[in-house]
Amino acid sequence: MMKRGVLMSGILSLLLLTGPAFGQNYEQIAKQIVNTSAGVKPGELVVITGGQHTLPLMEAVAVEVTRAGGQATMMLGTDKVARAELMEMPESAIQADKTNNWLLQADVLITLPQYEDGRAVMAGVSPARMAKFSQVAAASGLTEKLDASKLRGVFVSYPNKSFAAAQQLDYPSYEQMVWGGIGADYAAIAGQAERLKQTLATGKKMRITSPAGTDLTLELGGRPVFTDDGVVSAADQQEKLIYNRTAALPGGRIYGTCQETSGTGRLAAANDYISDGKPLTGFKADLKSGQLANVRADAGADAFQQQMAPYGPTAMQITNFSIGLNPVMKPQSDKSYNPNTAAGMVYLRTGNNSLLGGTNKSPGGYSFPIANATVEVDGKVLVRNGQLVSTAVASTAPAPKKSRK
Incomplete structure (x- = not known):
């Protein structure tokens, strides 16, 4: 770029x-x-x-x-x-x-x-x-x-x-x-985001599993939790952290950091592409003290390692996560299309998380989509098999003319 x-x-x-x-x-x-x-x-x-x-x-x-x-x-x-x-x-x-x-x-x-x-x-x-x-x-x-x-x-x-x-x-x-x-109904998305934020902001341990083989735990540690519902409201504009003053269109995500050395277990990512389009399929890695190790893949492992090598070991540290909330956005994992705003879509990311309140300042990193994930925080299920667990489901509707205070 x-x-x-x-x-x-x-x-x-x-x-x-x-x-x-x-x-x-x-x-x-x-x-x-x-x-x-x-x-x-x-x-x-x-x-x-x-x-x-x-x-x-x-x-x-x-x-x-x-x-x-x-x-x-x-x-x-x-x-x-x-x-x-x-x-x-x-x-x-x-x-x-x-x-x-x-x-x-x-x-x-x-x-x-x-x-x-x-x-x-x-x-x-x-x-x-x-x-x-x-x-x-x-x-x-x-x-x-x-x-x-x-x-x-x-x-x-x-x-x-x-x-x-x-x-x-x-x-x-x-x-x-x-x-x-x-x-999408951003009022409904905002309500759902706030409920999830309460759980994540006070939670201690997150566990993420998937049918492909992901089974890992992260320590949340009271870090800031960010929500995106498509609007930078008047209240948002007064926030100190830039991510609280930022929105995307279409919106619909909640995201934050974990303790950088806390991740343990196994990660199995959905099919993806590296930089200029090289396929990364069947990616798997072990996670020890927050660090990815024993990286392997059906295709693209060498290209992935080459892309990450110049940034050093901290670029291979799991540092943040996100959960999509927009019900209109749909992944097509068989075609390596995994929009991070899709409702129930889970991402884990390595590298720099300093703007999220973390301590990793690596100039490099990578985002891993976890298809059909189940996410638990202190035993409470937030996502099950790629579906949000909530009584309120955001619906499709014309974007409201709103300005939340």
């Missing part, structure tokens, strides 16, 4: 956007992003980032920011420029993105996908060179500055034909699902 892309993905790996309720009405989508999710106010500086293929929506967002009285600035990237930076920039010239100093002065960041074909952009980039971009970004101190800033963010995406083709997804169905995700 380009430096800006690395930084944005490091700030938040949140995906998402648009739905049949909106169709291709970019003006209406922009109103949802600017007024409901971001709550832009007069006089605020709003930075809008994205790729050439997202320009119509970026433009609509900028117009809506102006109507709300904000000051809109657009930062556009293209696959060709990103590819040139990754492959052709002299290594001695790789440095942290200087525009981040300006970004920290903004009030709002609205991010759309930068790459139209991310796998093509990243194809053939060596793990060492990718690590160099991440390492200089980490050395810039941006992570530490984000919590202290006033910045709040909305991370937006929408169906991509290149991605769908690479995943062998039926594009019309995939497009309709992702568009429908933004029309």
Whole structure:
């Protein structure tokens, strides 16, 4: 990725956007992003980032920011420029993105996908060179500055034909699902998130199992727990941690950290892809004192090890988790499509968790989808066989015009 892309993905790996309720009405989508999710106010500086293929929506967002009285600035990237930076920039010239100093002065960041074909952009980039971009970004101190800033963010995406083709997804169905995700009942999702948050915030031990062979335990240790229900409310805007001032569209996740050295057991991940599209199938690893060991896979184990090696051992430490809450988003594990917002979808992640209140500052890491997981906290079942255990199930409905206090 380009430096800006690395930084944005490091700030938040949140995906998402648009739905049949909106169709291709970019003006209406922009109103949802600017007024409901971001709550832009007069006089605020709003930075809008994205790729050439997202320009119509970026433009609509900028117009809506102006109507709300904000000051809109657009930062556009293209696959060709990103590819040139990754492959052709002299290594001695790789440095942290200087525009981040300006970004920290903004009030709002609205991010759309930068790459139209991310796998093509990243194809053939060596793990060492990718690590160099991440390492200089980490050395810039941006992570530490984000919590202290006033910045709040909305991370937006929408169906991509290149991605769908690479995943062998039926594009019309995939497009309709992702568009429908933004029309979920976010009030119901918020209620469910708050109930789960109470359990996770006070819980001591989490156990995660799966039919594929995952059976591990994590110590929660009273760390912060974060919820995303698609809106940065007025109350959220006053929070100290950047993740509490961030939303995604479609939203629907609850996430947090574990004690970094606490993980024990076995991890078996759902099929996935590494960086530029190399398959990672049948992945398994042991977990000892929080560290992944004895890594093996049906395919992709060597590529995985090569990708992670430049970051050192802390990049192989299980540090955080997430549970999806959006009932519209559906995984297709046979095609390695595992949206992290899908209701009941569980992810475990390694590496940096400093923005989540943790202590791991590794510039590298990896996210593992756990299909059909069962999650227990102190014996209380939160997810069973990939299904949320709750009396309140978020339903599909037009996104409400709300601004929670």
